[in-house]
Amino acid sequence: MTIALPPAMQQVVDRLLAFLAQDGCTDAQFDALAADLFAFQYANDEPYRRFCQRRGITPRRVAGWRDIPPVPISAFKDATLSCIAPAECERVFMTSGTTRGDVKGRNHHPTIAVWDLSMRSNFERHFMAGRARLPMFTLFPDESELQNSSLGRYLTLARRTFGTEGSRAYVSVAGGLEVDALCAALAQAQARGEPVAVLGASFSFVHLLDAMETRGLRFALPAGSRLLDTGGYKGQARALPLDAFYDALALGFGVPRDQCINMYGMTELSSQFYDAGNAVVPSVKVAPHWVRTRVLDPLTGAEMPAGQRGVLVHCDLANFNSATTILTEDVGVAVDGGFLLLGRAEGAEAKGCSLAVQEFLQAAQG
Template identity: 65%
Template sequence: MSLTPAASELVEAVLAFIGQDGCSDAEFDALALRLFAFQHANNEAFRRFCQRRGATPRTVKSWREIPAVPISAFKEVTLSSLPAAQAQRVFMTSGTTRKEVKGRHYHPSIAVYDRSMTKNFGARFMAGAERLPMAILFPGEQDLPNSSLAHYLALAVAHCGSEDSHVFVTPEGMDSAGLRAWLRARAAEGRPCAVLGASYAFVHLVDELRRAGESFHLPAGSRILDTGGYKGQARELPLEDFYVGLQDAFGVPRERCINMYGMTELSTQLYDDGNVLVPSVKSGPHWIRSRLLDPLTGREVAQGQRGVLAHCDLGNFNSVTTILTEDVGVGVATGGVLLLGRAEGAEAKGCSLAVEEFLRANAP
């Protein structure tokens, strides 16, 4: 789509901010408040929610004060500051809880998502490595054009993969024979490689390798990226069992088994630094900040206490920067968040009440 002059300036500012090596608290606040003013003025559903909270560009003075929109709101209303019909890309959620209703995230300029992904991925997963042969355990973009994960993995191959990278999953299933031959070839030639995909795909693959009595010792420097979640497509494993299985199947040390935490409703991902100990601490780049909230009160919890994660992602220039998830975690003194799983009990009730408040604000 053709961006308005104001939106074009904002996109350039976000791209420049992502391109920096870091930022001060004041710099983060300045861009967060600029984005808040833009979204408050142009995103009707968000503005109604803010009005209910008494939050305006005059009263909000910090990124911490921007109202956090419940993640389920992406399924209920159109959260877009620019015309949704003209978006370059629309990513949709998988619809695992309400299969008939999918959340939609509109990207008028996919360049922002792409810059966010590639810079962060290069720093956290590649960690200085040159291009690697990549095996992708997830369908490609041609099969899932509305999947943010398919686009994410396509970017990984385009920017960091070598020519012998390959997608081994289609909507019909995994080409396990082809994948196993690919892994044998990488092990035989001694070239480091990477295997990336959804966690449930790794469960199926590891089970199959065990049944076949086959395992690999991939060359030093090889690494694995799993994206978490099972979405009902595989048996769920305790984290310890999952990462023991990866190490046994591929011969990749657990410090090089990286978990990516992301979601359709965000434009930025969080990573850990390996899974020697689980659960692992996740952290993001300088253009996303997270806080832990009591969903019943909306207030931040004290350091070391459980809370529901809220992210302020400056890559979300068009939708809403600040999202209340349904994930529970604990902040750690060194920075980052220890993820503990999905909200349950009182925390889940608090998330539901936040959704009800948003819907009341947008009732006809």
């Protein structure tokens, strides 16, 4: 369902689409658009405006993206962060609700066009490696089954845009993982010498590897084949250390570890981060030109020096309707070219994130 946008929002969308389509940007260009988007959200997103006012931040005090108050990611579970009424949005993505039961975070998208362009441009650069299309087998239900899943949209859009004929999902809500059908498709690709891409949630790969081991199966997929995993193991019965996980992928599929790409994303953002393979872990995550990342001490808000761990803050200009700047609950280290993702916040870091959530809720509720 495509909905006509208010004129002011349509202008924002048009400007963003052009910005995402251009080949990079200067820091000054990024700061200018970040400041303008902040002013738009400040004017139209009431819970966020109250939070900023509590911190004494107004559009006049924001010269660039580092000045924008980051919204704690858990706030998406407790407040409606949107510049227009949710009913007027083309798509609403919801989190899985694994950390607080049935309480789901929501990210509202007045038009899906910005999210889609962000996904396609970034995916083409960091995963396709110069190929126009590949046979794509995905380990997650199609978006037609999970309308509110950003991962469902992501994988369906990948198949639709970059997959060859015969690409499809091998997981469904009703039937689960179609192990035998997928293994048959992989065997056919191996016999033909045709490179393939297998993409899915990390825990789905673990289930698939277990099923392959039970069947005594290993593959030697043709050169040029690539794997993409995402999402970790939240709420799953079995987890593997990262090195063991990528060793198992390389052994099970015959794909070198430097062709095993991890995508780091979240429902609350509109863009994704990629690495250049996992020959070494942790691997450096990089962002497109419309995203910037800082590493903060969540207790003080101070930016950590390069090489010191802190909580990740992402400024994603494609997240134009809710909040561009998000305080995550993920720990990382800033390095040349991007950041290392180290895991979830614990101890003092987690306490700092919780205090930030409390501050947001107190401000948003007036």
